[in-house]
Amino acid sequence: MALVGRPNVGKSTLLNTFVGVKVAIVTPKPQTTRTRLLGISTLPQAQLIFVDTPGIHRPRGSLMNQRMVEVAVGVLQDTDVVLFLVDAQQGLLPGDRDIAQRLKDARGPVVVVVNKIDLVAKPALLPILEQLAVLLPEREIVPVSARTGENIPDLLATIITALPVGEALYPSDELTDQSERVIAQEIVREQVMLQTQQEIPYAATVLVEEFTEKPEKRLLVLRAVIYVERPSQRAIILGRGGSRLKEIGQTARVHLEAFFDCKVYLELFVKVTKGWTNSPVLLKELGL
Ligand SMILES: Nc1nc2c(ncn2[C@@H]2O[C@H](COP(=O)(O)OP(=O)(O)O)[C@@H](O)[C@H]2O)c(=O)[nH]1
Ligand SMILES: [Mg+2]
Known part of the structure; x- marks a missing residue:
């Protein structure tokens, strides 16, 4: 199943x-998800394989943005x-x-999910449901809250x-196609995104250069x-006396330890690489 929608509608949360x-990081900021990733849920009656995508938005600017939209549109073809x-x-x-228009003539099933119903009064849902029924006639429409779980069984x-x-x-115990290294990378990036403002969340990317398990310990x-991309951005991430980087590292470590269920020693560095969002080499390493 492809999860599609504008940035920030709750695809990764769902x-x-x-x-x-x-398995997918979530922040209140649009364009948190940069690559395609699978989430797998094996039930007695079905195996659900979800393809999370960067939101479909109008590509602008960098090669990374264009790649993100290509990834999202490409996914529609093979689900x-x-x-x-x-x-x-x-x-x-x-x-x-725009997206509804693209999906209108899709051959396969399209399920319209009206998410975040925990934030609106029930009567306010009716106009949205009516508009959707006009845009995508004869498609199932299900209101849910990915956050509270309301109506998820439906x-x-x-x-x-x-x-x-x-x-x-x-296999039934597999939850994602992401490597542990990539998950670690994403957990650190989530903290960078949450703990910085404005352009920094988009100007920053994370690569895990060492991933060593010491099972005996x-x-x-x-x-x-x-x-x-710029020295000024490095200064912001470091914070006064390195305080912000320290905070990013500490919080990320707590999440890493919870995910990997062991102690984590995390070393963080900040490097300036001008124009990485347009660098094919770095994008390739990031899976874009
Ligand atoms: N209140 C509420 N917030 C939600 C719900 N689903 C997602 N969110 C929030 O919406 C923001 C964007 O979610 P995310 O899953 O990253 O959206 P994506 O860009 O479509 O993947 C995050 O702050 C989520 O916590 C929901 O059902 N209810
Ligand atoms: Mg997402």
């Missing part, structure tokens, strides 16, 4: 809700079901209508009906580099 653990998410609180914006039932019959594609040793 994927995490189905998988049961956080069985499309879950099209909209934000109940924001209502339908032009970006949603959505589950709807998507299971829409799925083709077939063999499970992944139940310890994971990580060395990660935060790349930014």
